[in-house]
Amino acid sequence: MTENFDRAPGAGRARMKPTSPGLAAVGDRGTTFDFSQREPLRQPRTSPPLPENVTQSNETAAGESRRKSKPNHQVIYNSTPASQEKILDSMVKTSSLSANAPEFYPFSYSPYQECFLEEASHNYCPEASLGELVEEFLSHLNSSPGSFETDIDYIASMLNSCVTTEETLNELVELIYTQSTAIPNFSYTGARLCNFLSHNLVFAPPSGNFRQLLLQRCRTEFEQKDKAVWGDEETRKTFHAYVLFLGELYLTLEVKNPKGPPSRAAILLTALGDLMNALFSNPEDGNLICAVKLLKLTGSVLEDSWKESGKSDMDQLVDRIKNIVMDAKCSRDVKQMLLGLLELRSSNWGRVYASAAAEATPDNDPNYFMNEPTFYTADGTPFTAADPEYSEKYQEILDREDDYFPEDYEENGNELLYDEDEMDPEIEEAFETFCIESERKRRH
Structure with a gap:
């Protein structure tokens, strides 16, 4: 049965049993195929080298057939070391890869973070200029605040x-x-960075430390405020960015106080009041929008600081805003923004104090029961804690729940209508019948 069975992979593809090594099969059109000259399968790429005990005749025949049919595979997989070196040299010459290519980093990876530790430990400034270094830091903080x-x-x-x-x-x-x-x-993150460096930057020449030089730079821009608010659109846009940054700086920059906790820079408080007056001096849309943003950002802190000093600067600013709403030829949307700002200030800048909420009672606060839940009686009548009969109606709900959920219920909702050692009479009778039937079937 197995005499004519060819064990080679792929044998028998012609679906015919060869009866002799030289059998010729006839195709559909009379073409003959010599099975003895069948092309052998290509050797797998991961196959080990041929054993040495293979006969010379088989090795020669296989080698000749392999050279005739697959010369390229013979060169690649069974070539000598010298020929392999030639192939590798040709691949290197034709390759587009370069050892001088720039180092690749994924988009979410920040390569300079690893350099911080190494360069800080050596305590030296990198070869990059200070401008490039700071720009890289700020770009990173802007993308990952x-x-x-x-x-x-x-x-x-x-x-x-x-x-x-x-x-x-x-x-x-x-x-x-x-x-x-x-x-x-970026003004918020920039102000935080300025505050941190004002306390942690070591170098401080006689001309001034980091905080002093920063305030001097801000003062240079402050002196141009009267021209900037009447300048062209680009000039006003740059000036508005400066105003908002100064507002963030006032909220963030801490000045050490030897007699107590750190305080805010008082010079910035005066500067912000003058800047808002300058913006209102030319009540065009861009200036008014900048003023609204600044007051929404710093209004509560500015008013508290002015009140502590006995000043009424915020009342004066509010009066100017009211006059602008009535007389200025600004757009309708900007007027709505100003009205919203006035409403915000009338509500104490949206601040709610916990002490006021603690002292609230049903008699002095009409919204005392606003957040209380709503309950329903058995006939569907709603009532809340503000209802005079709240206690009686709520007790009725509790009694009704006790009827629905008796004490025999567990906390997780599982019913315990009987003890674990006792069974319901019907269940007990059914269980005895089941036991008797099971015993009878087992005997039979």
């Missing part, structure tokens, strides 16, 4: 290594100021 707390120590350490002269300190102040007012929505 949530990493501020984890990265700020590394940033400060690198800047302490680089900022060692008065020239580099002035350059650092200018770079941070420029980026904080030029990058949209």
